[in-house]
Amino acid sequence: MTDRDLSPATYAVVAGRPDRTEGAPVNPPVVLSSTYIGRGAAQPGVPVYTRLGTETWEPLEEALAGLEHADQPGLVFGSGMAAVSAALDLARPGTRVVVPQHAYHAALVAARRLRERSGIEVVEVDIADTDAVRAAIAGGPTSLVWAETPTNPMLEIADIREISAAAHELGALVVVDNTFATPLAQRPLKLGADVVVHSVSKYLSGHSDLILGAVLTDSREVYDAARERRDIGGAIAGPWETWLALRGLRTLALRVERSQANAAELARRLAEHADVVAVSHPSLPSHPQHERATAQMDGYGSIITLRPAGGAAGADALAAAVELWVPATSLGGVESSLERRRRFASEAPTVPEDLLRLSVGIEDVEDLWRDLRVGLAAATLV
Ligand SMILES: Cc1ncc(COP(=O)(O)O)c(C=O)c1O
Known part of the structure; x- marks a missing residue:
């Protein structure tokens, strides 16, 4: 049986375990050492110095590579x-990089810095508009296309197959x-x-x-x-974080199945709620790329965007009124959280002021719904 015969749910549980020798631990150890014994010439695969590689990273790296095939x-x-x-940094100086206009805002800032540092032309497009992406790729000597999908926070879906074909042609x-x-x-x-990434x-x-x-x-x-960027740039993972991430990964399938189901159900209810101005989730037939998402993805993700009644003040009132949903940035935790994205000055101005990004967790959907309805009612009172 090879790793690729296993379902991802199984693979996430078994990947990166130590060999099954008698007395071996079931979980990989954490090695706390910045340096390794070494006398002669450095040998490939033999650890030297932790910035350059440590066995503590390897189980997680194996698991992630296996999950992404x-x-x-x-x-x-x-x-x-x-x-x-x-x-x-894979973009070549003097070329063009095509990025989604609604990619994660720090990723966009990083792309724009390339323009300042390396004379790279950064072209921002609607990544869901495949013709616009094709035109942007063909409009200059493009070396890199960034296709965050679904985008953060607007949930646009890029056609990865079509965009890859167009990019590879050039x-x-x-x-x-x-x-x-x-x-x-x-x-x-x-x-x-x-x-x-x-x-x-x-x-x-x-x-x-x-x-x-x-x-x-x-x-x-x-x-x-x-790898050279990591070795030289030095933005390396800490040992405890790596170990904790692998522990979290073991339950990935359970968490994602539950949060996706919760998200689809909440999106459906929100779409019918009188106090909702707009709701978006790729599972909804009203999502502009619903069919593309259905064809390309094996699930619709667990992020919903919601524009409640009352504009930005209504969105803030909702965030203040909920007791179960955590008003905080970030996403993808077991706990449901939400935030108004434009509270950050760096968020794209094309993201509506009143847009709340909901990261749906694994709680009971009825509890989440009850709490959200309290928030929606509070939004109408501003
Ligand atoms: C889509 C996406 N990519 C990248 C990042 C950056 O990740 P980190 O916060 O782990 O540096 C984020 C963070 O929110 C994100 O949402």
């Missing part, structure tokens, strides 16, 4: 943004930020993308208790470049 070993980073930055790499979907709902490398801080670890990132790829060249 990546041919190269996984690379964990100290944060999702460290992984994003390493992937953006020699560009395609990076997909798969944080929102998780490898359970979407495997970008199998759809033609070259690189997957994750904020492991979200669903993969799943408990809002750590910050980590990862890069996964089939390409040796990309692996070597990203």
